[in-house]
Amino acid sequence: MSVIYDRVALIGLGLIAGSMGLAMRRDGLAREIVGTARSAETRDVAVELGLCDRVTETAAEAVEGADLVVLAVPVGAMGRVAQEIAPHLKRGAVVTDVGSVKRAVLEGVGPHLPEGVHFVPTHPMAGTEHSGPHAGFAELFQNRWCLIVPPEGADETEIARLERFWQALGAHTERMDVEHHDLVCAVVSHIPHLIAYTMVGVADDLRRVSDQEVIKFSAAGFRDFTRIAASDPTMWRDVFLTNKEATLEILGRFTEELFALQRAIRTGDGDQLFDYFTHTRAIRRGIIEAGQDTEAPDFGRGTKQK
Numbered sequence: 001m002s003v004i005y006d007r008v009a010l011i012g013l014g015l016i017a018g019s020m021g022l023a024m025r026r027d028g029l030a031r032e033i034v035g036t037a038r039s040a041e042t043r044d045v046a047v048e049l050g051l052c053d054r055v056t057e058t059a060a061e062a063v064e065g066a067d068l069v070v071l072a073v074p075v076g077a078m079g080r081v082a083q084e085i086a087p088h089l090k091r092g093a094v095v096t097d098v099g100s101v102k103r104a105v106l107e108g109v110g111p112h113l114p115e116g117v118h119f120v121p122t123h124p125m126a127g128t129e130h131s132g133p134h135a136g137f138a139e140l141f142q143n144r145w146c147l148i149v150p151p152e153g154a155d156e157t158e159i160a161r162l163e164r165f166w167q168a169l170g171a172h173t174e175r176m177d178v179e180h181h182d183l184v185c186a187v188v189s190h191i192p193h194l195i196a197y198t199m200v201g202v203a204d205d206l207r208r209v210s211d212q213e214v215i216k217f218s219a220a221g222f223r224d225f226t227r228i229a230a231s232d233p234t235m236w237r238d239v240f241l242t243n244k245e246a247t248l249e250i251l252g253r254f255t256e257e258l259f260a261l262q263r264a265i266r267t268g269d270g271d272q273l274f275d276y277f278t279h280t281r282a283i284r285r286g287i288i289e290a291g292q293d294t295e296a297p298d299f300g301r302g303t304k305q306k
């Protein structure tokens, strides 16, 4: 593949940025990748693992002369990082982010960026429960979706170039409006994580999780819950703090359904339970028949299994 951006700056060197760096280097998508992270240890590991070509101590230094700047820090830190790098951005540079929430990033980052810099937020729908520089792997985005959320008036040429870049990393891309993005992600990602955190918390409350036998004999469903509930606490705290409206809306609907099922169990309404489960099974089968199950293969790093 050929070079898409001459110099790329990765701000934050964890799972997502690390995976981008490895995939970019594998396929020669950038002439130079500069990385930065707050701790010297992370920066050293990043160079050792080949996530980038060189590192800098500060984000301000990393973005000097960069054609693409990728903000890959927790959503709650994006605004502060944008403020720090703003005076150092090259005119014509593209700034993107990989945050799990988009309204908060648009509002937190956009106002800091100077005239002549293009801002195009993106969100790869790919990840694992692992974080930090060791967690990255080049195949993470293979056959996964990356949502592109351009602000109104964003430069079409630069949006298309960034789409080409994500496609070169292995992803399918789809453009989405910011409100729709945050609602869709609340349904397919944020509330499922909250449910997993809660379920593991409940089991722990009953002193079942720490019992090795229960873990050993637990079916795949609960084991998947414990995997998801091991995800990074800072990242997920920020997701819920910044996607309040959509997550509360979906959580409200979820609890209504849960109460309806609770009532059916209490009153012994087998028909209601049967009909509900039949309906949800049809949804899953419909997804598979439509060929929409783009689940990436498990690369042995704990990606979600069905």
Ligand SMILES: NC(=O)c1ccc[n+]([C@@H]2O[C@H](COP(=O)([O-])OP(=O)(O)OC[C@H]3O[C@@H](n4cnc5c(N)ncnc54)[C@H](O)[C@@H]3O)[C@@H](O)[C@H]2O)c1
Pocket (backbone or CB within 6 Å): 011, 012, 013, 014, 015, 016, 017, 037, 038, 039, 042, 072, 073, 074, 075, 077, 081, 098, 099, 100, 101, 123, 124, 125, 126, 127, 128, 129, 130, 131, 132, 133, 135, 232, 235
């Ligand atoms: N993990 C996932 O499954 C996943 C998937 C898609 C998108 N995302 C999003 O990608 C972004 C990065 O997630 P990740 O999984 O790579 O996280 P990570 O924890 O693996 O890496 C985050 C990086 O940001 C740095 N960082 C943390 N707090 C910071 C702060 N206050 N200021 C500056 N740097 C800071 C960390 O040191 C680390 O280098 C997040 O916004 C997250 O919402 C994550």
Ligand SMILES: O=C(O)C(=O)C[C@]1(C(=O)O)C=C[C@@H](O)C=C1
Pocket (backbone or CB within 6 Å): 099, 100, 124, 125, 126, 127, 128, 129, 188, 189, 190, 228, 231, 303, 304
């Ligand atoms: O596969 C996982 O472990 C993930 O949690 C990845 C996942 C998801 O919920 O699907 C998590 C957060 C994101 O913003 C995007 C993807």
